[in-house]
């Protein structure tokens with residue numbers, strides 16, 4: 001029954017969030033602040049993880065597939081498709097759920113317990129709309145860029161691994177990258193990223209917004225935000241894959 | 247003038263406010279006093295509509311607030327200012343930006359006009375200029391309260407609410423903040439309601455006092471009447487400290 005309570009309250013909150021902002025100018029100011037905070041602020045971690053994952057996928061495949069009948073362009077394909085299909089959307093989504101989710105939940109949760117949300121409400125401002133809408137829209141806007149960047153950086157990481165170790169020759173790797181490229185995979189990845197961005201930001205905002213108590217509860221809210229958004233990302237990953245690729 | 251008629255509020259079956267009726271007057275500082283946990287904050291938040299009341303009526307200058315829809319409430323809220331217990335300043339904005347925020351939201355002032363109005367209010371609450379560009383976490387509790395007051399009065403409110411404006415302040419700063427609210431109330435003809443359990447405030451600025459005990463109205467009167475009130479709960483509350491007991495014995 002608890003599930004229905006949360007679903008209902010989540011739905012009502014989203015109805016409050018998706019209404020017309022009081023002042024469009026202020027909305028855009030917040031929007032760009034969040035693009036910077038949630039998006040640009042995550043560039044570093046996404047790039048670092050992607051470059052290493054690209055490298056390691058290439059090396060793992062190279063060292064585990066020893067059958068001489070396997071064509072050498074297979075390694076490039078493997079890295080390309082793993083990065084595009086799963087890593088740059090789902091795994092990056094999970095990482096952002098940890099980074100962005102806890103950030104949002106603790107920020108909004110602290111605003112709740114320090115009565116800053118009450119202060120907005122008493123001024124006659126729709127606090128949910130003012131605080132949450134810029135976060136959701138900013139993440140849905142900027143995360144696809146992180147997603148595409150992650151693809152390139154990961155594939156580049158694989159290339160660097162080839163050059164450094166020669167486990168696969170760089171030429172064979174590049175041949176693999178270009179072999180039977182299906183551009184719909186990129187679309188699929190971007191669609192997933194946009195939906196994951198919505199899940200992460202809305203669920204974390206929900207957890208923060210309904211915090212009550214003190215610092216302890218803010219901590220709990222931010223843990224819940226990360227756990228629930230991660231689980232829902234994994235669930236939606238399966239659903240979307242079935243819908244988009246079957 | 248704010249009038250309450252039979253206001254009741256409970257949380258999950260537990261009655262926190264029981265049939266409270268009172269009139270708070272314009273141009274006066276009205277105090278709600280009582281022990282911790284007696285329901286002061288709940289009463290104040292019910293008056294401003296952050297809590298929905300279970301029954302009873304609330305009038306703002308004969309406009310019935312309790313039955314308004316959210317759009318009508320929103321309009322009336324622009325006539326309200328509130329100073330929260332811990333200040334509730336937006337910690338991503340500087341002191342000056344905090345005060346300019348309501349102007350940005352609700353007026354079409356230019357940046358220059360907003361700054362002028364904000365600086366006027368900050369100056370009125372005696373905040374020194376070099377604090378304007380600091381963030382709330384970088385200033386003292388007293389300065390935070392002053393900023394919160396400046397933000398509350400920036401839109402020229404008709405109604406001002408303060409939840410324990412003195413909590414966490416030293417006695418000297420408390421008196422300064424009290425007299426500031428008192429002056430502003432008279433100067434701008436505001437209906438001010440203050441929650442407090444500070445005896446100094448009660449005796450200094452209590453134009454009208456509502457004493458609540460366990461969610462019930464136990465007494466109402468003014469600072470001139472309270473010391474001689476014949477109400478055992480008030481006596482307990484007022485003369486809790488031995489200093490106050492000594493003072494009483496001198497009367």
Ligand SMILES: Nc1ncnc2c1ncn2[C@@H]1O[C@H](COP(=O)(O)OP(=O)(O)O)[C@@H](O)[C@H]1O
Pocket residue numbers: 257262280281282283284285286287288289
């Ligand atoms: N949101 C709430 N949910 C349930 N109970 C509450 C809530 N807010 C306050 N209470 C209860 O109402 C009573 C009065 O609290 P409060 O008005 O904060 O007291 P105070 O006079 O110290 O301001 C307390 O017993 C408190 O536990």
Ligand SMILES: [Mg+2]
Pocket residue numbers: 286287410
């Ligand atoms: Mg209180």
